[in-house]
Amino acid sequence: MHTKYDVVVVGAGPAGSIAARTAAERGLKTLLLEKRQEIGSPVRCAEAISHETLIRYIEPEAAWISATVHGGRIFSPNGTPVVIQQPNVGYVLERKLFDRRLAETAVNAGAEVLVKARVTGVINTDDQICGVTVRYHRRDHAIQADIVIAADGVESQVARWAGINSTHELRDVDICAQYLMSNLDPDVYSPEYCDFYIGRELAPRGYVWVFPKGPDLANVGVGIGGTISGRNGKLAIDYLNDFVRTHFPEGRVLSQVAGCVPVGDSLPEIVGNGLMIVGDAAHHSDPISGGGIANAMISGHFAAETAADAIAAGDLSAEFLRPYPERWDEEIGKNFRHICRIRDGVMKFSDKTFDRCAQVLNKLSPEKITMREIFKTVLLHQPRLLLELRHLIAPGWI
Amino acid sequence: MILFYEELCNYCGSCVAVCPENVINLVDIHLSIDRENCTDCAKCIKGCPIGALALERKGKIYYPEYEGRGLF
Ligand SMILES: Cc1cc2nc3c(=O)[nH]c(=O)nc-3n(C[C@H](O)[C@H](O)[C@H](O)COP(=O)(O)OP(=O)(O)OC[C@H]3O[C@@H](n4cnc5c(N)ncnc54)[C@H](O)[C@@H]3O)c2cc1C
Ligand code: SF4
Ligand code: SF4
Numbered sequence: 001m002h003t004k005y006d007v008v009v010v011g012a013g014p015a016g017s018i019a020a021r022t023a024a025e026r027g028l029k030t031l032l033l034e035k036r037q038e039i040g041s042p043v044r045c046a047e048a049i050s051h052e053t054l055i056r057y058i059e060p061e062a063a064w065i066s067a068t069v070h071g072g073r074i075f076s077p078n079g080t081p082v083v084i085q086q087p088n089v090g091y092v093l094e095r096k097l098f099d100r101r102l103a104e105t106a107v108n109a110g111a112e113v114l115v116k117a118r119v120t121g122v123i124n125t126d127d128q129i130c131g132v133t134v135r136y137h138r139r140d141h142a143i144q145a146d147i148v149i150a151a152d153g154v155e156s157q158v159a160r161w162a163g164i165n166s167t168h169e170l171r172d173v174d175i176c177a178q179y180l181m182s183n184l185d186p187d188v189y190s191p192e193y194c195d196f197y198i199g200r201e202l203a204p205r206g207y208v209w210v211f212p213k214g215p216d217l218a219n220v221g222v223g224i225g226g227t228i229s230g231r232n233g234k235l236a237i238d239y240l241n242d243f244v245r246t247h248f249p250e251g252r253v254l255s256q257v258a259g260c261v262p263v264g265d266s267l268p269e270i271v272g273n274g275l276m277i278v279g280d281a282a283h284h285s286d287p288i289s290g291g292g293i294a295n296a297m298i299s300g301h302f303a304a305e306t307a308a309d310a311i312a313a314g315d316l317s318a319e320f321l322r323p324y325p326e327r328w329d330e331e332i333g334k335n336f337r338h339i340c341r342i343r344d345g346v347m348k349f350s351d352k353t354f355d356r357c358a359q360v361l362n363k364l365s366p367e368k369i370t371m372r373e374i375f376k377t378v379l380l381h382q383p384r385l386l387l388e389l390r391h392l393i394a395p396g397w398i
Numbered sequence: 399m400i401l402f403y404e405e406l407c408n409y410c411g412s413c414v415a416v417c418p419e420n421v422i423n424l425v426d427i428h429l430s431i432d433r434e435n436c437t438d439c440a441k442c443i444k445g446c447p448i449g450a451l452a453l454e455r456k457g458k459i460y461y462p463e464y465e466g467r468g469l470f
Contacts, residue, residue: 035425035426036426042408042409044410044411118425153411154411154412154415155411155412155414155415155424156415157420160420167415167416167417167418167420168415168416169416170416170441170444170445173412173415173416173445175412175444175445175446175447176412176447177447177448226416226444226445227444229444229445229447230443230444235446235447235448235449236447236448237447237448237449256408256448257408257410258408258410258412258446258447258448259408259410259411259412259447260410260411260412260415260416260445260447
């Protein structure tokens with residue numbers, strides 16, 4: 001470890017590793033700091049990602065892919081499945097190995113990585129972030145950097161230390177609990193599909209997921225709206241236990257995961273003087289699905305490119321770093337607000353409405369059932385939402 | 399006062415993410431709450447997926463699983 005770098009990245013999740021890799025590829029002296037002793041562990045994720053977004057950053061490798069997914073099944077509250085066939089649409093990863101592999105690509109590009117290196121503060125000189133303090137090998141170190149990239153995940157502290165309020169409002173997060181399970185009922189579980197269960201009883205303002213990890217192994221989890229958590233004495237784990245009792249009574253729990261996912265708008269401020277915030281730390285996961293791996297990689301990539309331009313130009317001001325938020329907004333962020341509103345509208349549906357939508361869709365021939373068709377059907381039950389939809393059709397979201 | 403049941407905790411950081419006062423400190427598998435600066439707003443309790451946090455008020459413990467509507 002040196003005492004001065006061009007870029008210091010805090011956190012070796014997907015956002016941090018891609019940021020560090022991109023910075024190193026641009027010839028910058030880059031340090032990636034991770035507080036855990038093992039990158040990617042413990043896992044806080046259901047591990048699903050689409051093929052399309054994955055290959056933007058890395059070629060799929062068998063070593064860190066648990067299962068290939070060929071579509072999705074959405075179960076309406078009365079249990080009616082709507083099946084979307086999409087051969088080879090995506091994967092369920094082994095995040096522990098995936099995250100480690102991504103960090104390795106950063107190292108291969110020339111970045112230096114340290115584990116068990118916990119960032120404890122930022123160095124702030126005259127309103128300019130110019131480095132971090134790190135606890136490493138029982139000693140405190142001060143490391144100077146032209147740019148600090150905060151990729152420290154949902155519980156991000158770096159942004160807060162720099163004076164940016166990155167606290168998540170309860171209404172803007174889904175609170176999640178998940179089991180890794182085996183001994184799954186083959187009539188309920190399919191290793192081919194990602195399954196989603198919706199309904200007020202099952203998961204208020206969220207959904208239950210069953211993502212395949214193997215022939216008899218799956219991530220079974222639930223996310224519920226943050227404001228709903230605790231209501232009637234029920235927490236995410238209680239909803240999960242209820243689901244498991246009714247759907248996989250014989251299932252065996254191999255491990256337990258907890259966590260929260262941002263499902264609101266992006267953080268309004270994602271750059272400061274000498275500072276950039278990426279991934280979950282910037283509230284960048286998708287407001288409907290809660291999926292954040294792809295968006296984390298995208299924002300890490302965009303941020304590091306802008307960092308390289310800024311360092312080359314010798315201007316490290318927030319103003320000069322603006323191309324990053326602009327590019328993020330242009331490609332992904334600007335749709336978040338509309339998606340949030342559609343989501344809020346859909347979440348007000350009664351269970352009966354969902355059941356009716358499922359019925360209507362199931363009258364179509366299987367190949368006609370697409371995400372677009374599902375959206376259309378759902379929205380026809382709530383025409384007001386079509387106004388929001390207008391904004392999403394143009395950029396090709398659906 | 400916020401109570402913390404260590405044996406239940408998954409160290410997931412969800413409570414840290416929603417704490418408006420930023421008084422929850424999570425380092426690896428050690429979680430501590432700076433009770434001096436905690437406002438007892440109970441957001442962290444709602445943020446915890448598995449019930450590892452509870453609120454004690456006037457000698458009564460509000461822990462969603464047991465207290466039903468008591469707190470929320
Ligand atoms: C239950 C659950 C299920 C999910 N399922 C999916 C899914 O199926 N698909 C999907 O795409 N997304 C899913 N997500 C979301 C996804 O996990 C996140 O969006 C993604 O991990 C964000 O990546 P990141 O790099 O921003 O942050 P993280 O992956 O959280 O990485 C942050 C890293 O920073 C490190 N760090 C934090 N503070 C410090 C510090 N002070 N010093 C040094 N290092 C630090 C952490 O140890 C961590 O390694 C799920 C989330 C949860 C909770
Ligand atoms: S009660 Fe409020 S202030 Fe105290 S730790 Fe919990 S969320 Fe933070
Ligand atoms: S949210 Fe609950 S399980 Fe997660 S770290 Fe906080 S107390 Fe532990």
